[in-house]
Amino acid sequence: MAEKPTRCLLISDFNVGILRGLLANDQTTPVVEATLGPFGQVTELLVDSQHECWRTEPDVVLVWTQPQAVLNSFARVLSFADVAPEDLLAEVDRHAAHVAAVVGRLRHVFVPTWVSPPHQRGLGMLDLTHSRGVSGALLAMNARLVQQLRAAEGVFLLDAQRWMTAVGRAAYSPQMWHMAKAPFANAVFAEAVADLKAALNGLGGRSRKLVILDLDDTLWGGIVGEIGWEQVKLGGHDPIGEAFVEFQQSLKALVNRGVVLGIVSKNEETVALEAIRSHPEMVLRTNDFAGWRINWNDKARNILDLAGELNLGLQSVVFIDDNPVERDRIRQALPEVLVPEWPSDKMLYAQALAQLRCFDLPAISSEDHTRAQMYVADRQRRDLAQGLASVDDFIRSLGIRISVEPLARANLARAAQLLNKTNQMNISTRRLGAEQLWAWAQEPDQRLWTLRVADKFGDSGLVGLVSLGRAGDRGEIVDFVLSCRVFGRRVEETMLHVAIRHARWLGVKSVTARYLATEKNKPTLGFLERSGLERKADDCFVWDTDRDYPAPELVAVDLTEITSFTPTEVHGLR
Amino acid sequence: MRSRVLQLIFSAIDEVNQQLPPEEQLAKSETAVITGSDGTLDSLAFLNLIVSAERQVDAALHTSVSLASALMESDGEPPRTVGELADLITSRLEGTGRG
Numbered sequence: 185m186a187e188k189p190t191r192c193l194l195i196s197d198f199n200v201g202i203l204r205g206l207l208a209n210d211q212t213t214p215v216v217e218a219t220l221g222p223f224g225q226v227t228e229l230l231v232d233s234q235h236e237c238w239r240t241e242p243d244v245v246l247v248w249t250q251p252q253a254v255l256n257s258f259a260r261v262l263s264f265a266d267v268a269p270e271d272l273l274a275e276v277d278r279h280a281a282h283v284a285a286v287v288g289r290l291r292h293v294f295v296p297t298w299v300s301p302p303h304q305r306g307l308g309m310l311d312l313t314h315s316r317g318v319s320g321a322l323l324a325m326n327a328r329l330v331q332q333l334r335a336a337e338g339v340f341l342l343d344a345q346r347w348m349t350a351v352g353r354a355a356y357s358p359q360m361w362h363m364a365k366a367p368f369a370n371a372v373f374a375e376a377v378a379d380l381k382a383a384l385n386g387l388g389g390r391s392r393k394l395v396i397l398d399l400d401d402t403l404w405g406g407i408v409g410e411i412g413w414e415q416v417k418l419g420g421h422d423p424i425g426e427a428f429v430e431f432q433q434s435l436k437a438l439v440n441r442g443v444v445l446g447i448v449s450k451n452e453e454t455v456a457l458e459a460i461r462s463h464p465e466m467v468l469r470t471n472d473f474a475g476w477r478i479n480w481n482d483k484a485r486n487i488l489d490l491a492g493e494l495n496l497g498l499q500s501v502v503f504i505d506d507n508p509v510e511r512d513r514i515r516q517a518l519p520e521v522l523v524p525e526w527p528s529d530k531m532l533y534a535q536a537l538a539q540l541r542c543f544d545l546p547a548i549s550s551e552d553h554t555r556a557q558m559y560v561a562d563r564q565r566r567d568l569a570q571g572l573a574s575v576d577d578f579i580r581s582l583g584i585r586i587s588v589e590p591l592a593r594a595n596l597a598r599a600a601q602l603l604n605k606t607n608q609m610n611i612s613t614r615r616l617g618a619e620q621l622w623a624w625a626q627e628p629d630q631r632l633w634t635l636r637v638a639d640k641f642g643d644s645g646l647v648g649l650v651s652l653g654r655a656g657d658r659g660e661i662v663d664f665v666l667s668c669r670v671f672g673r674r675v676e677e678t679m680l681h682v683a684i685r686h687a688r689w690l691g692v693k694s695v696t697a698r699y700l701a702t703e704k705n706k707p708t709l710g711f712l713e714r715s716g717l718e719r720k721a722d723d724c725f726v727w728d729t730d731r732d733y734p735a736p737e738l739v740a741v742d743l744t745e746i747t748s749f750t751p752t753e754v755h756g757l758r
Numbered sequence: 759m760r761s762r763v764l765q766l767i768f769s770a771i772d773e774v775n776q777q778l779p780p781e782e783q784l785a786k787s788e789t790a791v792i793t794g795s796d797g798t799l800d801s802l803a804f805l806n807l808i809v810s811a812e813r814q815v816d817a818a819l820h821t822s823v824s825l826a827s828a829l830m831e832s833d834g835e836p837p838r839t840v841g842e843l844a845d846l847i848t849s850r851l852e853g854t855g856r857g
Binding site: 199201202205206208209354357359360363364366369370374 | 773774776777778779801802805806808809810812813826827830
């Protein structure tokens with residue numbers, strides 16, 4: 185199923201025709217259809233919601249300006265006139281207010297930060313500190329812009345200075361500026377396209393979540409099976425060894441952002457794991473990896489197995505291997521896996537990782553910070569499950585505790601993140617921004633609950649959402665969203681219990697769960713088919729509210745936060 | 759020299775084609791038309807081609823040909839084809855060009 189193109193309106197005070205052309209020709213996901221607002225009318229277009237340019241009903245808008253064009257005070261700064269800082273910042277505030285006003289018209293607004301040309305030296309050594317300095321003023325303006333727009337939902341600032349730095353001295357093109365009013369070199373616009381696409385992928389739940397790594401000459405130098413862990417190049421007073429440590433530190437930093445690590449390596453497992461556990465300069469240890477396949481099997485098969493074990497789709501996977509043959513094999517066999525070209529120079533590994541644009545997220549929750557720990561706990565659970573006879577024994581042994589809470593400001597950001605990135609257990613796959621979700625749940629006939637799950641191995645955090653809409657004497661489950669990390673642990677039944685119990689409290693006669701099929705949400709249908717709800721049509725399941733939908737056994741469900749239920753109610757383990 | 763210049767122009771064409779719809783993309787051929795009623799390039803793409811070619815020459819040959827400025831200052835017709843553009847750049851590199 186081809187995804188609908190993202191309609192993007194480009195508003196600028198300079199010629200962004202090159203940007204539009206690059207966006208149109210870039211066929212990577214998501215496809216973007218860009219339209220141009222009339223050139224040089226930024227404020228007018230932002231404030232006039234009736235302007236013709238909005239009739240294309242864009243999904244997103246990019247507002248890219250030159251500071252001297254939208255802020256008169258900054259134009260005076262460029263001439264080294266004496267400009268009161270408060271006047272400059274007041275103009276920034278006005279511009280930010282115009283940008284923020286656009287939010288209601290579309291889903292997302294992107295604002296590249298203001299830059300000055302690389303040749304602009306300003307006052308030299310005084311440029312950052314003197315009241316007439318250009319760089320100092322620009323820093324203050326960008327900081328103010330960030331401050332003013334940080335809280336505006338759906339507005340994202342893109343760091344245009346990084347685009348300029350990446351291109352270098354040629355980033356600014358005086359010729360293109362004077363002849364075509366396009367101030368930047370093509371490569372700057374190409375950087376902008378790449379960052380915009382990365383942002384749109386993050387917003388669309390398409391950021392990569394799992395990095396699968398080779399070991400020999402990828403995490404350390406040398407073949408551990410041949411030379412032993414004591415002899416591999418890692419750390420020490422050695423440029424290559426230090427480069428591997430730096431690469432591992434960069435991977436560890438990714439883990440702290442919520443990206444999960446795995447290993448697929450052709451090695452003897454015991455030898456490789458001994459290296460990871462024993463080498464004193466290893467930054468990454470076994471507890472940093474959610475899983476591994478260390479054996480002599482085909483790597484494509486191993487990646488499939490590992491991703492399946494972690495309940496992650498191949499579109500979530502990045503594979504890093506120093507060996508071009510293995511990289512080619514994975515590209516051929518598993519085209520959904522991102523296999524970046526990898527430098528042969530080990531000292532460039534950390535840089536190559538940092539340049540990947542596939543991990544961008546619109547928000548970072550506490551769950552993201554601890555995701556790797558959660559996956560490690562999952563691995564421990566799987567190890568436990570292998571030693572137990574039945575699923576019930578396994579679930580009972582976990583000591584699962586499920587806390588159900590209504591949507592609240594405190595859990596809104598994570599709830600919105602879950603709603604927008606969950607594909608497999610998601611009955612309708614509707615996507616809403618945080619404020620839209622909040623507004624929806626405040627309607628009198630609509631309720632949304634969040635579910636947190638913990639067990640003896642750790643806290644999985646907020647992993648489930650269920651919502652109920654009421655129309656007359658009928659209720660309908662609008663959202664039924666659950667992270668794949670906790671599938672099959674009776675959370676699904678708890679979600680139905682919560683929604684149906686509330687429906688009974690409201691006095692409605694039935695609750696309908698309507699399955700809207702996507703390419704990825706078959707697990708939802710599978711659950712509905714075995715849920716006990718009566719199937720009325722291929723996509724329609726109904727529960728008659730004459731009967732309660734029982735809370736699942738084997739797990740402890742805490743419903744104390746649900747005001748429509750009996751206060752202080754807790755279903756204990758039975 | 760001219761064949762080297764032509765290759766650099768082809769690199770510039772690759773760069774500019776990334777911004778053009780498929781039906782407007784310029785062929786890497788000496789006879790490809792870049793200006794005039796038979797050309798497919800709009801003014802932005804034409805200027806971008808000139809600036810990109812100038813940058814390619816600067817980077818590869820470490821010589822500034824100031825092509826864009828020369829065209830803006832000249833009263834003559836701009837080059838009509840890729841081949842004419844190669845001739846113009848070559849002549850400027852050899853010190854015999856206009857402007």
